[in-house]
Amino acid sequence: MRLAPGAIDRILDSWPVARLATLGPDGAPHQVPIVFARVAGRLYSPIDGKPKRGTALARLANVQRDSRVSVLLDHWEADWARLWWLRLDGRARVVAPDEIDAGPIERALRAKYPQYRTLPLFADPPTLLEIEVGRTVSWSAS
Amino acid sequence: MRLAPGAIDRILDSWPVARLATLGPDGAPHQVPIVFARVAGRLYSPIDGKPKRGTALARLANVQRDSRVSVLLDHWEADWARLWWLRLDGRARVVAPDEIDAGPIERALRAKYPQYRTLPLFADPPTLLEIEVGRTVSWSAS
Numbered sequence: 001m002r003l004a005p006g007a008i009d010r011i012l013d014s015w016p017v018a019r020l021a022t023l024g025p026d027g028a029p030h031q032v033p034i035v036f037a038r039v040a041g042r043l044y045s046p047i048d049g050k051p052k053r054g055t056a057l058a059r060l061a062n063v064q065r066d067s068r069v070s071v072l073l074d075h076w077e078a079d080w081a082r083l084w085w086l087r088l089d090g091r092a093r094v095v096a097p098d099e100i101d102a103g104p105i106e107r108a109l110r111a112k113y114p115q116y117r118t119l120p121l122f123a124d125p126p127t128l129l130e131i132e133v134g135r136t137v138s139w140s141a142s
Numbered sequence: 143m144r145l146a147p148g149a150i151d152r153i154l155d156s157w158p159v160a161r162l163a164t165l166g167p168d169g170a171p172h173q174v175p176i177v178f179a180r181v182a183g184r185l186y187s188p189i190d191g192k193p194k195r196g197t198a199l200a201r202l203a204n205v206q207r208d209s210r211v212s213v214l215l216d217h218w219e220a221d222w223a224r225l226w227w228l229r230l231d232g233r234a235r236v237v238a239p240d241e242i243d244a245g246p247i248e249r250a251l252r253a254k255y256p257q258y259r260t261l262p263l264f265a266d267p268p269t270l271l272e273i274e275v276g277r278t279v280s281w282s283a284s
Contacts, residue, residue, distance in 0.1 A: 019216070
């Protein structure tokens, strides 16, 4: 079964976490959990103030080398009749908020994640991943 | 911060879900949630009786073409001080249970997932993904 279009919209507007897969320097897959907001059909994930492993983030270097990404959202629970997943295949680029009209994106991220009341929305320098979705694939157990 | 080795072992032995990234025919990343059990240092994920999208699973064709995979385990909650993730980079191969000594694997999967009391552990033909872990990378917020 696939997810209904309405369900996909609701998930993309409210689901708090996704997993981003990019391609490493040798073309091998690389994954990391991300937060994101959907604005005007694109997904935006900030490089935020959470502590990170290292300063030069692999996800940024990967996307700058090869823009192809996969974004996976899924629901896990012990009742497997309620499982679903949603995969977006697309292209990502690294943008600075001041390169684009980032006001709506920042507002969407702050509205979705109250954690940004105390945690900086951006690390230094302010950086966003912008993901253009090319293909949406979904699965639902029931 | 990294996860302590003891914490990594506990997670790999008990965490119920992971996300598997493989490489598609064009080398783009592909992701899907998986169940798995760790046996003798390797991860085993069955192609089980849950309904699937199509019969020729992309994850199997992908791994047979390019064995490089990434396996991501992570914890999400609203309290971001408690977030962590664990990423395993490795190689996967497709095996039939009767090619290997699959008894311990089947027992580990059935012990970890009571869902297999009612759902078939294997679809037809019985198939497992066997993942050899090359590198373990972890992150913990605190």
